């Protein structure tokens with residue numbers, strides 16, 4: 634299968650570039666040059682999501698097979714389009730992050746097909762890669778200076794604490810992790826401790842980051858930390874409800890769209906020790 638690869642240095646740390654790649658609009662922008670319209674379906678990519686795509690009146694699907702801190706992979710499926718796969722891998726480098734993109738597609742058979750592939754296929758693939766690199770660099774620049782919203786992944790006895798949002802209207806009723814914006818002068822851990830005190834009336838000890846940074850709006854990102862309860866019993870002081878969620882219930886909960894990208898990491902967190 635023909636393949637085109639391009640590697641670019643983006644002057645931002647890997648976790649920022651990874652967050653940029655999770656922005657669903659970037660993927661839609663990357664394939665627009667092929668005449669492919671992709672409906673992002675939501676603000677953030679997550680593994681297993683199937684986005685709808687179309688070329689003129691012809692519809693197909695774009696399946697996300699990977700969306701995490703290491704990069705993103707996607708394949709066009711269920712359409713009369715030629716097979717097309719996009720893979721983006723990240724590696725730390727001096728001065729930023731190496732973004733290795735590849736586009737792979739099915740070539741039509743025969744000499745004419747090979748000619749068309751050389752002239753049209755490669756030209757289109759190059760267009761996709763260039764558009765993608767520009768979009769990734771631009772979004773990484775925005776996220777490098779974004780405000781951080783911290784979330785707490787509080788686990789007790791194999792259950793995760795989730796909190797229901799009451800506002801704003803468009804996300805009311807959805808579930809999220811306790812947390813909020815990091816205030817000036819705070820570091821992430823201090824903000825996790827303060828938010829858990831304010832929202833749940835408990836003291837927590839924050840630990841390692843869980844999952845990748847997730848892009849929120851243009852100038853915010855969500856960063857989640859594991860947090861152990863050290864004092865008190867969580868109560869919904871600021872929101873309509875809190876509940877403990879088992880690993881089996883994780884996928885079925887009505888999470889805020891951004892939080893769905895955290896589900897693989899939350900599953901791993903709730904995995905019983907072997």
Ligand SMILES: Nc1nc2c([nH]c(=O)n2[C@H]2C[C@H](O)[C@@H](COP(=O)(O)OP(=O)(O)OP(=O)(O)O)O2)c(=O)[nH]1
Pocket residue numbers: 782783784808809810811812813814815849855889890891892
């Ligand atoms: N805390 C939290 N916020 C989330 C999650 N997922 C997600 O998209 N968000 C969004 C919802 C909000 O737009 C934003 C956080 O706002 P917030 O309302 O919790 O922050 P805050 O307490 O500092 O602000 P305020 O509303 O009290 O002024 O991040 C999550 O899991 N936890």
